[in-house]
Amino acid sequence: MEIIEKAPAKINLGLDVKGKREDGYHELDMIMASVDLSDRITVKEMPDETGIRLQSNSSFVPLNKKNHAYKAAVLIKQTFHIQKGVEIFIDKKIPIAAGLAGGSSDAAATLRALNKLWQLNLSQEALAKLGEQIGSDVPYCVYGQTARVTGRGEYVKPIANAKKPWVILVKPDFGVSTPEIFRHVNSETISHPDISSLEVAVMNGDIDNVLTYMGNSLEDVTIDKHPLILKIKNRLLSSGADGVLMSGSGPTVFALCYHEKKARRLCNSIKGFCDEVYLVRML
Ligand SMILES: C[C@](O)(CO)[C@H](O)COP(=O)(O)OP(=O)(O)OC[C@H]1O[C@@H](n2ccc(N)nc2=O)[C@H](O)[C@@H]1O
Numbered sequence: 001m002e003i004i005e006k007a008p009a010k011i012n013l014g015l016d017v018k019g020k021r022e023d024g025y026h027e028l029d030m031i032m033a034s035v036d037l038s039d040r041i042t043v044k045e046m047p048d049e050t051g052i053r054l055q056s057n058s059s060f061v062p063l064n065k066k067n068h069a070y071k072a073a074v075l076i077k078q079t080f081h082i083q084k085g086v087e088i089f090i091d092k093k094i095p096i097a098a099g100l101a102g103g104s105s106d107a108a109a110t111l112r113a114l115n116k117l118w119q120l121n122l123s124q125e126a127l128a129k130l131g132e133q134i135g136s137d138v139p140y141c142v143y144g145q146t147a148r149v150t151g152r153g154e155y156v157k158p159i160a161n162a163k164k165p166w167v168i169l170v171k172p173d174f175g176v177s178t179p180e181i182f183r184h185v186n187s188e189t190i191s192h193p194d195i196s197s198l199e200v201a202v203m204n205g206d207i208d209n210v211l212t213y214m215g216n217s218l219e220d221v222t223i224d225k226h227p228l229i230l231k232i233k234n235r236l237l238s239s240g241a242d243g244v245l246m247s248g249s250g251p252t253v254f255a256l257c258y259h260e261k262k263a264r265r266l267c268n269s270i271k272g273f274c275d276e277v278y279l280v281r282m283l
C-alpha cells in the first residue's frame, strides 16, 4: 500500500518573541498560515524489511537520520513497536532553510501518512504531541491552515481566516540558521507585534487591521545580518504590495495581495530582482 500526503509551507503573519525560557528555547506568540507551495511525501511499506529507506528528488535534503521525515518515522516505529519496513520519498518543492518550515511540514506529513499506512487511528492532538519531539514547528504543521501558536510552538489553536490573500514568496539566494538568529535576539530591543489584535483582524477578514498588526520580532535581527531582506521588502512595497513581512527566522519575504491582477503584476516585477519567486494562495 502507498500513501501520499501534501506538506505545505507556512508563513508567520505574526511572530512575537516574548522572552527566553529556562530550557534555552523562546516563548513565542504567533499567527501562522499555510500556503499552497507544498512538498509531497509518499510512504510505502517494504515487505521483508524492517528499516526506513529515504529518497528525494532534491540533492539538498539530508538523506539520513537528520532528516525530519526520517525522525518522524523512527518516532512512530519506536512508540508503537512497529517492526515493518517503510520507504519514504520526499518530492521537494519548498526552499530549504527559508523560514517556511519545509522540514517540519515533511515531518508532520510523514506522521499523518504513517498513521494511515499502519492504521494507528491517532488523533491530530496525538500526532501533534509526538511532533513536539521533532521540532517546534511540527505541532502546527500537523494541523496546518491558520492558527495561533504559543509556548515553544506546542500550543496550537486553529482559527478562522475570513479573507485569504494571494501571497508572493521571495527567497533570497542564501539560507538562514534558526538557532543563530535566536542567539542574537536581544529582549531589550526587539519589537513586539500585537498578536491578539492580529488574530481578531484575521478572523474578521479585516484587511486594514491585518496589514496594520502583522509583524515579526525576528525581522530586525535577521535584517541586521542580511540587509538584502530590507531591500526586497522595500522593492515589494514600492511595487504595490498590500503588506510585506519576513517569515519565521527568514530569509524568505512574503507580500500579501488581495487582488489577483495586482499579485501577478507584482510577481513579474520582482522576478527581475530575485531569482526564486513563487505566487501562491493562502490555504
Ligand atoms: C522561527 C520559527 O520557524 C517560527 O515559526 C520556529 O520557532 C522555529 O521552529 P523550528 O525550526 O521547528 O525550531 P526547532 O528545530 O525546535 O529549534 C531550532 C532552534 O531554534 C531556537 N528556538 C526555536 C523555537 C523556539 N520557540 N525557541 C527557540 O529558541 C532554538 O535555538 C532551537 O535550537
Ligand SMILES: Nc1ncnc2c1ncn2[C@@H]1O[C@H](COP(=O)(O)OP(=O)(O)OP(=O)(O)O)[C@@H](O)[C@H]1O
Pocket: 060, 061, 062, 066, 067, 068, 069, 090, 095, 096, 097, 098, 099, 100, 101, 102, 103, 104, 106, 107, 137, 176, 178, 248, 249, 250
Ligand atoms: N525534510 C527536510 N527538508 C528540508 N530540510 C530538512 C529536512 N530535514 C532536515 N532538514 C534540515 O533542516 C534544516 C532547516 O531546513 P528547513 O527547510 O526545515 O528550514 P526552515 O524552513 O527555515 O525551518 P523553520 O521555518 O521551521 O525554522 C536544514 O539544515 C536541513 O538540512
